Amino acid sequence: MKKVIIFRHDLLSRSETFIKEQARVLVDWKPVLVGYDRVKDGLDLGILDVKIIPGAEAKTMGRYALRLCQLFGQPHQPTVAALRAIGAGLVHAHFGTDATDIWPSVKAVGLRMVVTLHGYDINIHRKWWEAGHGGIHRRAYPRRLLQMAHEPAVHFIAVSQAIKRRAIEYGIPESKITVCYIGVDTERFKPSGLPIDQRRKRILFVGRMVEKKAPLLLIRAFSEVRKNVPDAALVMIGDGPLLKGAQQLAQALDVPVEFLGAQDTDMVLAQLHLARVFCLPSVTAENGDAEGFGLVILEAQACGVPAVTSALGGAAEGVLHRHTGYIFDEHDIHAMVQGLLTFISTDAALMTPSSAAMQYVQARFDVRDCTACLEHIFDSFLSIENRS
Numbered sequence: 001m002k003k004v005i006i007f008r009h010d011l012l013s014r015s016e017t018f019i020k021e022q023a024r025v026l027v028d029w030k031p032v033l034v035g036y037d038r039v040k041d042g043l044d045l046g047i048l049d050v051k052i053i054p055g056a057e058a059k060t061m062g063r064y065a066l067r068l069c070q071l072f073g074q075p076h077q078p079t080v081a082a083l084r085a086i087g088a089g090l091v092h093a094h095f096g097t098d099a100t101d102i103w104p105s106v107k108a109v110g111l112r113m114v115v116t117l118h119g120y121d122i123n124i125h126r127k128w129w130e131a132g133h134g135g136i137h138r139r140a141y142p143r144r145l146l147q148m149a150h151e152p153a154v155h156f157i158a159v160s161q162a163i164k165r166r167a168i169e170y171g172i173p174e175s176k177i178t179v180c181y182i183g184v185d186t187e188r189f190k191p192s193g194l195p196i197d198q199r200r201k202r203i204l205f206v207g208r209m210v211e212k213k214a215p216l217l218l219i220r221a222f223s224e225v226r227k228n229v230p231d232a233a234l235v236m237i238g239d240g241p242l243l244k245g246a247q248q249l250a251q252a253l254d255v256p257v258e259f260l261g262a263q264d265t266d267m268v269l270a271q272l273h274l275a276r277v278f279c280l281p282s283v284t285a286e287n288g289d290a291e292g293f294g295l296v297i298l299e300a301q302a303c304g305v306p307a308v309t310s311a312l313g314g315a316a317e318g319v320l321h322r323h324t325g326y327i328f329d330e331h332d333i334h335a336m337v338q339g340l341l342t343f344i345s346t347d348a349a350l351m352t353p354s355s356a357a358m359q360y361v362q363a364r365f366d367v368r369d370c371t372a373c374l375e376h377i378f379d380s381f382l383s384i385e386n387r388s
Contacts, residue, residue, distance in 0.1 A: 003088035004029045004378060005111075009098050010058070011035035011050060012043045015208070017265050018182045018295055019094055023048055025185075025371045029378060032086055036066065053082045070101045071137045073144060079105040090114065090378055096121035097134075099154075100144040107153070112381060115148075116157040116180075119292025122167050123312075128287040146171045155381050157374070160293045160313030178377055181317075183370030184298045186362045191304035193273035196354045197347040201232045203340060204275035204305070206268055206296045209240030211285040214310075214331075216242065216249055218281045221336045223253045229344055235271060237263050268296070272303040276350065277343040282311040283330045293318060298365050301325065301357035306350070308339035318365070324357035 006023050008016070011033055020043055023031040032049045036056040055062035055078050062078075069076040083091070083105060091106050091113040093099035099115040106113050126142040128134070134141065148154050149172040156177045158164035164177050193199075203222065207213040215236060222234045234255070236246065239262040250257040260267070272278070278300035282291040294314035297307045301318075307325035309315050310332070319325040326339030343349060 001030045005088045005091045006031050006033050007093045008035050010037045010039050013039050025368050028375050075104045075108040080108045083109045096145050103148050112153040114155050117163050120289045123288050123290045125288040160317050162313040163292050180373045181370045183365045183367035186302050186366045189299045189302035197350045199276050201344045202275045203234045204271050204278050205236045207238045209238050209242040212289050214281040214283045215246045219249050221333050223255050224337045225340050275305050278305045278307045280309040280311050298361050302361040304354040304358045306343045306353045324360045
């Protein structure tokens with residue numbers, strides 16, 4: 001069976017379940033997850049073939065040597081040796097940042113590489129990287145990404161049409177980019193528990209407490225919702241730098257928000273089975289960072305929970321406005337309130353969009369179908385090499 005190396009610098013944070021799930025459902029390609037270390041309290045990868053490149057673990061001298069190679073854009077010999085020993089036909093790197101780190105070593109081995117662009121790696125302004133805000137080793141990231149984009153042995157996958165448009169604006173040739181959705185496991189994410197019209201009027205948020213997820217904006221909208229629906233509830237899953245500010249705002253507005261902190265996908269699924277509506281009020285951050293898609297939007301709808309969102313890719317491509325959810329423009333708090341009220345004000349407004357949401361995700365975004373698209377890209381990219 002054909003082998004593909006799936007590269008992530010460190011394997012794998014809890015927020016990166018999508019990488020694990022995509023690897024798990026590959027059919028014609030055998031995945032080998034490769035990284036430099038395991039993330040502490042990260043995902044259980046026991047079912048997958050995992051290779052840790054020796055001698056570059058965090059907080060070791062080997063990691064400093066690795067950083068020097070990455071800083072100067074040079075092959076890292078332990079990485080070269082490890083890639084060669086695996087005997088794969090292709091490397092699939094998640095995130096442009098990781099791709100530019102490993103590309104010199106991949107090139108030294110003579111392998112081809114597919115790079116999935118997810119969001120921050122292409123949305124953040126070039127000047128932000130070049131000013132060193134992402135660290136000194138990332139100052140050259142925009143230049144190296146564009147240099148890599150002109151390599152015949154590199155192809156890009158965008159997780160949404162929005163990401164493809166942004167990549168073209170960035171300078172990556174359109175011919176080098178294919179859109180392929182990540183998808184969600186609709187066998188796991190499906191309706192359960194009480195029928196949605198019998199649930200408490202719970203709004204669910206899942207996401208990092210960071211600027212682009214706009215958690216404070218949602219709390220302000222929730223305050224307005226409560227004026228119309230006094231028994232409405234808001235549950236927020238996620239951790240991050242804005243968590244304390246979100247807690248303080250909820251207290252100042254005197255609204256009951258349940259903050260659950262960072263949780264695994266089992267808890268997210270359990271909360272989706274209690275929710276009437278999901279809300280992700282994503283905005284473009286000051287540095288340009290924006291939602292690439294927002295897979296949790298699909299997870300919610302797969303569970304029959306309508307999604308109210310302004311997420312850049314997810315809103316335009318993952319939600320049917322007023323059919324499976326409600327789309328609003330960034331920062332439009334009035335429209336967000338209207339969307340939330342649409343689904344929690346009356347029981348009768350829920351059943352049709354709930355069913356439509358589940359069917360829509362099953363038809364377009366099942367992870368198995370989306371991963372079949374990915375395998376087709378792998379096969380097509382290698383056939384180009386064979387014909388050349």
